[in-house]
Amino acid sequence: METYDALLASISPASGTGRTILDPATGDAVGEAPIHSLEELEQAITDAQAAQPAWAALGHAGRSASLLKAAEAVERSAEELARLLSREQGKPLNGPNARFEVGACAAWLRVAATTPLEPETVVDDGETRAELHYKPIGVVGAIGPWNWPMMITVWQIAPALRMGNAVVVKPSEYTPLGVLALVKVINEELPEGLLTAVSGGRDVGARLAEHPAIGKIMFTGSTATGKAIIKSSAGTVKRLTLELGGNDAGIVLPDADPKAIAEDLFWGAFINTGQTCAALKRLYVHEDIYDAVCEDLVAVAKAMPMGNGLDENNVLGPLQNKAQYDVVANLVEAARASGARILLGGNPDTTKPGYFYPTTLVADIDNDNPLITEEQFGPALPIIRYSSVDEAVEKANALDVGLGASVWSGNRDAAREVAARLQAGTVWINRHGAVDPRIPFGGAKQSGYGLEFGIEGLKALGVPQVING
Template structure:
């Protein structure tokens, strides 16, 4: 059994000091204020090689512990995250920009411990494939070895745990490469978890693109998990080919939502808003294009404008705010250009669309765009920010055709008071997950993955856990 572990409790300053490089590195800036948050190490590919070697050396003894003891370690890691939740949330807010409150920093840190505990709780037993009195065959899942994990900047802590928890539970060791934009959050999370995990089971190697490229091609990595853009995912597929490593790719999305004419607008307005604007729109499975039947189009637009007006945006450490800045200048410029293109095409900007130039930080106002054509760039390009196009439709066939027209299919949603009708429409949508009367509501028990160019492989639940194992048939 695992030994009794005293869990350390740290301040944000202590975490930053613990993860800071002894020399070199680079400053990480707060996207809300421009102030220095802390200093991140810039590791070399030689240091990556060393981390992978240590992970491989630690993997055998970690695997030999068995599921029950590894689950106990995951529970202890969750305890450590909970004990340090406020310090982690403050650091996350300062580095990523998301506010403490709302479905943001405190929510994200809480999700980390929840995912660890839930993953630890899954039962995974050998499956009888044949048992007919003549022959027997069982399906087992064995550890793969060393898993590489490359994470994004939008939910840096939570998505890291999505990758790490099932990999560790299955008996693999993990080497994480965080986004260059948000390395401190991931380094601090791993530091906290490593106060209770055995040495070298979980490593973080922060650095630039060269680290990600080396990780995806490295012969010492048995599986790679990646969350990010479709373009980078394609590059990873190519670079991983020579080593035939397994991949789980959660790539870009441009999720559609279809509002049916029988919808109760007041009942769903808040959920529609947060489906689109969670994390200030910086979420892969956020609602990014909304199709509304002509009978309720004006009502939905008015209701969303009213909700938007009630949601304060500002510096994340100020408790009243629930929307924050875009995390980086590149993303700010993308959103601004797409909204301006829509405006110039004749679309109606109902609210937002004009960032305050005198304000520090990458704040783009909550923006709703109506009377927009389905071929507009704001509809066809993933904006990944706080700007939602609202497209009018006349028939369900038309709405489904527009929703399915793009080459991505991560998530989608249908909004209606008639669940049976909503299920019929949902079955026609080409997406890995279709929610009804909600959007982006991921659950650690429910498998999640994309279709088309939104990636392949499943995460979450027992099915996601199995994808971190090597299937083995024992037949006798």
Template sequence: MSEVTTVSAPDADEFTLLHRVQAPEGEGREILDAATREVIGRAPVRTITDLDEAVTRAKAAQPAWEERGHEERSALLLKAADAIDAHAEELARLLSREQGKPLNGPNARFEVGGCAAWLRASATTPLQPEVVVDDGETHAELHYRAVGVVGAIGPWNWPLMITIWQIGPALRMGNTVVVKPSENTPLSVLALLSVLNEVLPADVLTGVPGDGAVGARLASHPDVGKVMFTGSTATGRKIVEGSAGNFARLTLELGGNDAGIVLPGADPRAIAQDLFWGAFINTGQTCAALKRLYVHDSIYEDVVSALRDVAAEMPMGNGLDEKNVLGPLQNQQQFDIVSRLVEEARANGGRIVTGGAPAPELGELFYPVTLVADVTDGVAIVDEEQFGPVLPIVRYTDVEDAITSANRLDVGLGASVWGDRDEARKVAFRLQAGTVWINSHGGVHPMAPFGGVKGSGYGLEFGVEGLKSVAVPLVING
């Protein structure tokens, strides 16, 4: 970790987007720069009444949007992706300030670019009717049509990308969408929606920033046919309860505590860079990041050493500095969780290999990359999702024990296995996770379905399955 202090000047267009979406002077709620803790702007604060009105408008706009058909909707979404590209730098800069992630590395510019790419994938992925019976007597086809109004409730860690994951397929399938952004990162999401609405018809896509009560109303609203939520397992349970009254369909991408298993015979130096980014992308604030690493005793110290060396080369600091690739924790609550888990690990005999204490010289919410060796299952830093720049490294001697450890928690978003590909695939089929990566961790593709098991939620996103998830099936028989 190193401190860099030269920060580029704000982009004028960033302020143009901010002016579009922020509350009038004297109104709304202050939003702070994650790195400097200075006020960026003021987010509008909407009420349940505002939410109800937005849903009413979305419901009224939905039939005409669906009647445009796939071809016209796809063409408009492609234009919307072009609009993201045209505003890419100002979106990235606002995102960097509000969320904290640096412009460079797999961070803010990467996220904005991914928004455009994923929107294009949603627009162009074919979804043809399926002939399910054709036996000479019966001909049956499976079609998919719009649900109606989709409620999209997003997180603060990848606020733009995950919003696109929710709204892109929903719009493509003929739904209208009401978005409730995280209270921590509303401005960047509202800016993204403003850019998209340069192209889309009125009331097809609406953002309603507000508190948890607004999100709860969206999940339980009688005119919302589908709810998509990315966030904590605890909040996911509340959304399930809230949706019982309207039987809304759900896609829930919830908390994770992804395990990685390094097999004996793996090359520590060859895998260290990918291990590092699997764990520390977005400074560890990623649902499907590597959060507990099981390493065979024969190469344990070599893996620890290789990760330490990679960590030492990664500059952390203000995200607007072009040299940095790691930023602060986004909010005080998450900073406190990380601090507590590291201190508990230290008290339980964990070996702090690097990091291990806040970095106030960088700013209020900076916590350096922290590797904690010589910890075991049952310690909080292993059993709880850190969601920050911390990785516990657990020693094992029998692969069977590592598999048992990986599966022991009530989460299952992702997992990874590192080593010989054939041996890794054998282990992968035994892990309880929605996705298992081989010799990598956390990479997603717009055509590869993604979702969790156990306490990590249910439902699939991306590709053809993602389109189906925001639609209702219709069987034409005859």
């Protein structure tokens, strides 16, 4: 285990040759990230190709043993990684934030290592025997986002490695340091060249997506970038898993208890200060309990402290970058101008440093308002009144995205009936956004395709092969 300063120094380039990464809470320098070139990407891919066959030859047992040791390595450096994550991304140490994210990295490594995947006998009738196996793809390219940079990187690399692949990681330009540090820690338990992080610009990501030696791309990010990856990968017919933008709807049925669900509603919407693809971003509440839900949500939101992530008291932090801050601010101001009612927040203090946008709740808003139809990806939740369940379902399904959704009710059977009508990859009952490494996760419509996690996630990182005879 290295100290924080030693870990940061180990991933830093020679002084003056990198790009300075700033703390979104203070504007202070966190460190310098290397600017890797296309030539360095080529070398990483060459090294991955060389390391992959021996890794594949270890079999599931050997690879799983290494991944379990990698989980232990992450835990040994957990506090140092969490501190770096908090400074670079902005999320607080406590709450469902930086320490939580690093802990999730270890958990996903362990589940990827221990999930059984045996050959499946599909026909055995005495005359024909057919078995379905999964073989390594080769080299996988993993392109990650800035909102959960460490955790989502592990979502990509853990199953890829378990299935016998080598991996080249391209972190977001906003949050490269944490991913570089995480990969360094994991590499304490892996063969050299098998896993490499290349911290470059868009040209590196574009080349990774089109490179003929890359057999699959794992991407989490915007729908627009996902579409570009689809186009650039077409020439080599790459396999793709795309987890793209979401604008998740939640429906509160009239029998729900507003006070009982208020805190879970809050964290469904405001986890990571709203910067989560599968966060609750549109809340539809029946008119009978609309005012009560609004009142209880305001009470919960007022009690959640926002500030510098290194302060142990805070559970909400800044937006990670100025561009995202502007998106949220502009959408809230457009909602205000349209006549929507701002229940809480909406007035950022621009005299203080950092991209802090206050926790904002917006009521009495039309369903075609941009704050509803566009993904805000920040701490602003619109609350829409509805009269009938049919109306709520229609509005929830109206957009061209469908990552997640939720239904809130005291009657689980009634909630499941509504859930079955929603066009989303996952529908939660009485919670929102609770992902589990054992449970498949993926989007519908333009929220992407392919599944991650569990057995299905492992299969997605292999080439299916039928042995017939």
